Amino acid sequence: MQNAGLRMIEDRRKERLDRGIKVTTEGIYAISSWQEMGYLLLPRLVLICGILALPLVIPSLYWQRVISIVCIYSLLALGFDFLAHFVGLVSLGGAFFIGTGGYIAAILNTSFGLPPILTIPIATIAGGAICTLLLYPCLPLRGVYFAIVTLMYPLVMARIIEALDVLGGTDGIIGVASFPNRWIEQYGLLLIVIVSLFGLRRLVNEDIGLVFRGVKDNDQAVKASALSINFYKSIAVFIASSLGCLAGAYLAHIYMWSGISQFALDFSIIPIAATVIGGGGTLVGPILGCFILVPISELLRAFGTLRIVFYSLILVAFIVFRSEGIMVYAERKYHQFERWVKV
Amino acid sequence: MSFEPVLQVKDVSKAFGGVQALKDVSFDVHEGEIFGIIGPNGSGKTTLINCITGFIKMDSGKVTFRGRDISRQAPHKIAAMGVTRTFQIMRPYYTLPAYKNLIIPLFSPRARKAGGWRGGGKLGDRDTVCIDILEEIGFERDSFVPYKLASTLPTGYLKRLELARCLALRPEIILCDEVFSGLSMSEIASMVPLIERLQMDGITLIMIEHRLRELFRVSKRVMVLNFGEKLSEGIPEEVMADEEVKRAYLGSEEVEESV
Numbered sequence: 001m002q003n004a005g006l007r008m009i010e011d012r013r014k015e016r017l018d019r020g021i022k023v024t025t026e027g028i029y030a031i032s033s034w035q036e037m038g039y040l041l042l043p044r045l046v047l048i049c050g051i052l053a054l055p056l057v058i059p060s061l062y063w064q065r066v067i068s069i070v071c072i073y074s075l076l077a078l079g080f081d082f083l084a085h086f087v088g089l090v091s092l093g094g095a096f097f098i099g100t101g102g103y104i105a106a107i108l109n110t111s112f113g114l115p116p117i118l119t120i121p122i123a124t125i126a127g128g129a130i131c132t133l134l135l136y137p138c139l140p141l142r143g144v145y146f147a148i149v150t151l152m153y154p155l156v157m158a159r160i161i162e163a164l165d166v167l168g169g170t171d172g173i174i175g176v177a178s179f180p181n182r183w184i185e186q187y188g189l190l191l192i193v194i195v196s197l198f199g200l201r202r203l204v205n206e207d208i209g210l211v212f213r214g215v216k217d218n219d220q221a222v223k224a225s226a227l228s229i230n231f232y233k234s235i236a237v238f239i240a241s242s243l244g245c246l247a248g249a250y251l252a253h254i255y256m257w258s259g260i261s262q263f264a265l266d267f268s269i270i271p272i273a274a275t276v277i278g279g280g281g282t283l284v285g286p287i288l289g290c291f292i293l294v295p296i297s298e299l300l301r302a303f304g305t306l307r308i309v310f311y312s313l314i315l316v317a318f319i320v321f322r323s324e325g326i327m328v329y330a331e332r333k334y335h336q337f338e339r340w341v342k343v
Numbered sequence: 344m345s346f347e348p349v350l351q352v353k354d355v356s357k358a359f360g361g362v363q364a365l366k367d368v369s370f371d372v373h374e375g376e377i378f379g380i381i382g383p384n385g386s387g388k389t390t391l392i393n394c395i396t397g398f399i400k401m402d403s404g405k406v407t408f409r410g411r412d413i414s415r416q417a418p419h420k421i422a423a424m425g426v427t428r429t430f431q432i433m434r435p436y437y438t439l440p441a442y443k444n445l446i447i448p449l450f451s452p453r454a455r456k457a458g459g460w461r462g463g464g465k466l467g468d469r470d471t472v473c474i475d476i477l478e479e480i481g482f483e484r485d486s487f488v489p490y491k492l493a494s495t496l497p498t499g500y501l502k503r504l505e506l507a508r509c510l511a512l513r514p515e516i517i518l519c520d521e522v523f524s525g526l527s528m529s530e531i532a533s534m535v536p537l538i539e540r541l542q543m544d545g546i547t548l549i550m551i552e553h554r555l556r557e558l559f560r561v562s563k564r565v566m567v568l569n570f571g572e573k574l575s576e577g578i579p580e581e582v583m584a585d586e587e588v589k590r591a592y593l594g595s596e597e598v599e600e601s602v
Contacts, residue, residue: 207450207469214436214447221434223398225448226422226512 075247077271077286079240085281088216095154095267097244105249106173106258127245158263172259279325355404379565387571425515429505435493442473448511
């Protein structure tokens with residue numbers, strides 16, 4: 001009997017099947033029943049409700065502030081993932097975007113007395129325009145060359161402010177107005193992250209999104225299709241840098257201060273690390289990555305200077321064990337089911 | 344055939360480093376004709392197309408399209424005027440289904456101005472336009488082929504997809520870079536009437552070809568390039584009778600055949 005049982009086990013194998021809901025073409029779903037709609041809506045609802053519940057379930061003010069910082073990084077990571085995986089521009093300009101947005105908001109607030117409700121939108125649009133204008137000459141560059149040039153901008157800006165002692169010099173601009181209360185601060189930011197995430201997801205599947213993907217995969221064919229590469233690249237850079245400037249403006253109002261440290265390279269590097277562990281090309285992944293990396297970095301503060309060692313170890317572990325990224329893995333598993341079948 | 348040539352190429356030269364890829368090439372293309380460009384490998388045919396369509400900047404010379412100088416224009420502006428091209432090495436968007444490949448050219452201002460697609464209209468509307476174009480170019484409408492990923496399509500369909508991208512722009516001229524190469528005899532047999540139909544629709548075609556027999560079936564006027572220089576131009580029979588052409592072009596073929 002025991003032998004027979006053993007053979008039973010030997011003769012089975014694990015079978016993986018894709019769920020039938022993803023039909024012939026990408027982007028078209030056959031929605032015919034509430035189960036299928038629920039199947040598609042569930043992950044989105046979990047994400048939205050989870051994000052919105054965060055300020056309620058986290059009691060300590062310190063960790064609520066961490067959530068805000070996570071959101072700042074999330075917006076940068078979202079922009080990075082969009083540029084890198086949908087337009088083919090690897091941008092290290094996160095710090096540049098944050099700094100530009102932050103300084104514009106701070107100047108508008110302290111010099112012109114505009115409230116945050118006005119400074120943030122203005123900093124978003126104007127900052128995006130300024131960043132796009134400054135990055136425009138670099139758009140013909142590809143891959144690592146574009147990355148290096150975009151890395152130069154935050155360094156240069158910080159040096160200019162330091163050396164010329166303009167915009168408050170090394171002290172920065174102090175006395176920026178804060179938000180009326182922390183609920184507005186938190187929920188405003190969380191809603192911005194959710195709207196940006198779903199907005200970008202929609203955008204990349206629209207026609208203009210196909211053009212962006214065309215620019216990434218095959219720019220010669222896009223040129224032959226009577227479309228200007230530089231024009232669409234600059235639109236994409238505007239979208240990503242606006243997100244960054246929005247985050248920067250928000251940051252200036254959260255800290256009630258704007259200074260050179262907003263050009264710090266953390267803002268360029270952490271979004272990339274978050275994209276790597278979250279899964280590039282999914283847009284959700286980088287946000288998830290930020291929600292993992294930034295709190296870990298806070299927890300590790302207890303280790304003092306050893307922090308960076310542990311941080312690196314965690315990063316390496318993610319890369320070794322889930323090199324595709326958490327979201328790519330999770331999406332695949334969600335769309336598959338496994339069962340044991342007899343051979 | 345009108346008297347004014349639709350495309351006028353005058354003394355176009357291009358050098359890559361020390362290699363003279365094109366040297367003072369001139370020719371005229373008339374409205375509605377199929378103009379063939381032939382020549383041995385490395386004779387500068389593709390470079391010539393790249394120069395005309397702006398993908399490579401020419402060193403000197405002038406290209407005029409309907410009286411307008413297009414020799415220093417950006418490629419997308421030239422394409423927006425209706426001077427379109429196919430690529431010898433096919434360049435589809437591999438990650439997209441075949442029909443979605445056409446959404447990108449249809450998104451261009453030229454295609455939208457030409458109408459046919461209302462742009463961002465009702466769901467399915469623009470997909471229908473894409474499939475209409477694909478059907479025109481020989482994709483079976485009621486099959487799965489238009490919905491397959493471009494990376495899974497065989498060469499024959501990819502060549503057609505190249506032409507479809509041009510058609511989506513409502514072109515006046517299509518410069519075809521070896522649309523017959525890499526195709527089986529039966530595929531070519533179905534491609535020839537397609538080319539003839541494009542001509543009947545009023546599109547001027549410039550075709551680079553190595554398949555001379557098929558080219559001569561559709562083209563009434565050809566030009567021979569050799570080492571970047573124009574050897575001769577005229578009706579196929581005349582051109583092939585030329586001693587210089589025989590030596591440069593057919594000479595090598597005879598050697599191959601005798602081996």
